Amino acid sequence: MKSLERDLRALRDAGRKLLVPYFMGGVSENWTEHVEAAVLAGADAVEIGIPFSDPMMDGPVIQEAALRALSRGTTLDSICDDLVRLDVHVPLIAMTYYNIVLHYGLERSAGKLSSSGISGAIVPDLALEETEPWIAACDDTDVATVLLVAPSTPPRRVDRLVATTQGFAYASARMAVTGKSEGGGEGERVVRSIRRSSDVPALIGIGITTPDQAKQAAEVSDGVIVGSALVQTILNHASASDVESFIREFRSALDN
Amino acid sequence: MKSLERDLRALRDAGRKLLVPYFMGGVSENWTEHVEAAVLAGADAVEIGIPFSDPMMDGPVIQEAALRALSRGTTLDSICDDLVRLDVHVPLIAMTYYNIVLHYGLERSAGKLSSSGISGAIVPDLALEETEPWIAACDDTDVATVLLVAPSTPPRRVDRLVATTQGFAYASARMAVTGKSEGGGEGERVVRSIRRSSDVPALIGIGITTPDQAKQAAEVSDGVIVGSALVQTILNHASASDVESFIREFRSALDN
Amino acid sequence: MSTNNTYMNEPDDRGRFGEFGGRFVPEALMPACLELEAAFTEAWNDTTFVDEYHTVLREFAGRPTPVTPLTRLGEHLGLRIFAKREDLAHTGSHKINNVIGQTLLTKRMGKHRVIAETGAGQHGVATATAAARLGLECTVFMGEVDTERQILNVFRMELLGSRVVPVTTGSRTLKDAVNEAMREWVTCVSDTHYCIGSVMGPHPFPWMVREFQSIIGQEAARQLLEFGVDHPDVVIACVGGGSNAAGVFAGFANSPSRLVGIEAAGGSAVGSGSPGVLHGMRSLLMQDEFGQIEEAHSISAGLDYPGIGPEHAHLAQTGRAEYYAIGDEDVIPALQLLSEMEGIIPALETAHAVAWLAREAGHAIPSGSTVLLNLSGRGDKDVAQVQAILRGQS
């Protein structure tokens, strides 16, 4: 078991609802300060986006963040370099698209991420059937491969996904790309289907926009991932302390 | 034999080269004065155009004259009315398109033209094969049906045309619509082909623009028809005396 | 190859269909008309020529065009509807059938150049196309107004190596383009063929063009049999000069099918015309009380003609075919209807026939009738115009 799952299980088993915010690496000069502020405010782990030109699974907000990061010259290497400046003690999880790590080299990417302190990776266009070379490349590292489970995933396939995922299971609340938050979402149903075969930590993401939504999602799940809502504030030039209060609101909703 | 042919033969046999100018009926308020001036200057007969919206056999000058006449409200009737004012003693020959007389009624047209002092008609889109009803309609009148012979007409067909034409034979100098005057023209060849079977007066028309051309054409033919060159001066607002001197130049070229 | 039927016969030896037709041209053109009649008659009885014509139609022009069952429109209107898909012929309409015949004949007559008139540009593009294929020179006369309205079709003709001459006389539209082409023909008739675009003009054109277009009706009759239809109850086609209608009617003239031609209300020679002579033929024409030809006005340039082919005048007079008119206002809704229901955007010309079909379903066309619609052309050429009109409305 890689450290990511161990860390998250420990927190979960201690009764804590997990809060995992998403940041786009390189989106601004001071992006690492935002990460630090979030951790200060109670984030249990952090997702760090490595931008890709064609983010098929992302809505307009994260697309915009990726474009901004790319126009600042952001690369996998530059993000890893920035991480040196980062002083936090929660797990870091990379989120990117397959072509980025494929082009960098699978083993080389895994090694680089791992040596930069990253302990998980979410690659949303890497389908279960295609995931093996990547998981193999991560084998010798502490990088866990986190898989998504969708509302459309049929039960037998949920079992296979859950058996393969590492770190946690990412339960999509919606049939949608990141940022869509209309309707109640199906995160609870997805989490229940995960629970049928595994007690791996299950976090709900996609469209968790308000502390209230987070609280509700955490009633059945082990926690939430907050992406576009947070990235939007950063696109609007949030300061580190803005980020801190944003996260604090979620934290307190989850804790009460 | 209708009066047109009798008159023209008499002149021809007297050694005169025939000069037949063309005027568009109704093209201006004072168009009949132009006709009178031409006769005064030595025209032996006059062609009077009855305008048609789609003058397929005419070039730009006569098209323009027809449009002007039509926009002045000119009709077969209005032209016949104008003729009452006309005080000349040469044959008048109507030139129009078949639809005008067809629509007016063939017998009615023939009667109307005849009673207005017109003794001939040229209907260039009335092919030999279609001419019979019109000739029949003119039978009881003095209106002669003048047919054209073209450079493209084969010899046997020339014979048939010449056998049918009344008044004179209109020898086209060119494979062209009215107004084209480039090149030497083939009028002489056409006249010779007419002469093979008949001594009907043969006049050359189409593209006779200058007194010199007229003189040359009259060397083998019995005379010439002058159309677009004259109509152009009238479109340029020639006065009756301008017309008179225009015709005088042609007259003297033919006489010397 | 003659259609050999009682209702659409060969014309008589003066080129008449009943009292209509004939040959009303300047003497300078008569020899060419006679030569053409002889050449066509001879070629049309020569299997080598007929085979070549069919080969080019098949290999180059995409014939046979299919007959498409219009199932959804049929359900909507309570009819059984089939469409003959001339829109799928090369260059986008039935016009190609005729020009392939005429250009092959041009070569056979030893001429190396063609001229043509065009309104919207469909016949001009078709002629330019067939001329390019055979390496013939080609000049197209087009009213100046139309060259401005149809600038892309002008450019298509130029790409195909043709010269386009804007006609600045008269109303500067189709009627004047015909006049101008005739005038040009007089000057070059020895080496040039005038490739007329519809069943109009002097004999032998109305007959020859009908023969070259009758492939439409022949194919459709055969294809309908495959759908178990011996003959449709009604055959509908739009009518400008009348070539697509003549072509499809030819396949059904001796069947019990009703033949229906749809004119544009603003160019309705049968509905509001009278007998007269224009462009070398005696036919029905829109004219004023003095015999001056009126200008046609239609939303579709291809129906913007004040006359109709003489054989149609004859079919109207004998009652073998019926002719109705559709006003501009019904044309765009019909175009939209066919587009949305069947995935076929018809030409504005064709949309007139669709409009009548939609209007008369359950009325002049009893419910349950089987209908053959001649889909004479595709609407791509008209899309900009339709958009501008719809924008203007909203």
Add this chain to the structure above:
Amino acid sequence: MSTNNTYMNEPDDRGRFGEFGGRFVPEALMPACLELEAAFTEAWNDTTFVDEYHTVLREFAGRPTPVTPLTRLGEHLGLRIFAKREDLAHTGSHKINNVIGQTLLTKRMGKHRVIAETGAGQHGVATATAAARLGLECTVFMGEVDTERQILNVFRMELLGSRVVPVTTGSRTLKDAVNEAMREWVTCVSDTHYCIGSVMGPHPFPWMVREFQSIIGQEAARQLLEFGVDHPDVVIACVGGGSNAAGVFAGFANSPSRLVGIEAAGGSAVGSGSPGVLHGMRSLLMQDEFGQIEEAHSISAGLDYPGIGPEHAHLAQTGRAEYYAIGDEDVIPALQLLSEMEGIIPALETAHAVAWLAREAGHAIPSGSTVLLNLSGRGDKDVAQVQAILRGQS
């Protein structure tokens, strides 16, 4: 119906052609891809479905399209040239073959809506057309830049009852339209089919689209036999995603014919790309040193794609097919050449293939060779652009 040959086989069970292909999509879409694979496999083995597909192609889309001998161009270039006339298919290109297959499958799967991406608008118009015919709802995603460049195609789709969504993300061209269609598909996959326009995307699309397009090659092989040609020496097609090329290659992959695909120099995934993953597939892509996808730039919107279908990547890697690139500057002269010599104005996409043919006659293509040119589409859509370019030059 499988093409059943050694060189263009079915992909393996992960949807790979050699090392290319596969299925790289979000988990949310995986069930739909699996469902589609099952549905297509089952349908393609069901003669009822296959018959219906062929019936619609015949009755609605105008198949078989002819093979035209290009005699004058052949003499000019010292070759024997045949053209497969996809320009004569309904809507003006081969794109209709694919959408007819996919829309029939959509109905069979019980879905009532399709979405599609489009660049120049050809695939969008084809999808809108097939959707209208079947009464399916249709939404087309099109880069905002392209909606402005191709305003008439946008309107054609709207006339056909489709909704066109301008894509304002990324480079606002085809690549982004695919992204956006994928994003939309995630939200509606239960009742909506994503009708991809070329041999690209996740398995089973590259295979399925090739199968639906292989009618081109099957027909051409049969038709060439009628001309006494057992197989051409060279088969040439332009390559954007590669669907028309795959379709025609499928008819000759097991013959000794050379297979040649022509890319646009500014969108040349084989010539200047490297392996990568985009739009659900592993293939050759134009990308920078960090794996960011580059924007393609071509005079022809239909070749303006930074990738290529995975089977082409495989055919290139194994050497069974050859791929070359043609720069923008050679495209218009080639379009003019075919127009003037043969009376066929090709699409700008197709003109790339003509340009290579003209350039390599007597060089890479030995004199006297027999060539099959896949004439993937007609140039009507491009005429305004060509005119603007030629005006700018003079």
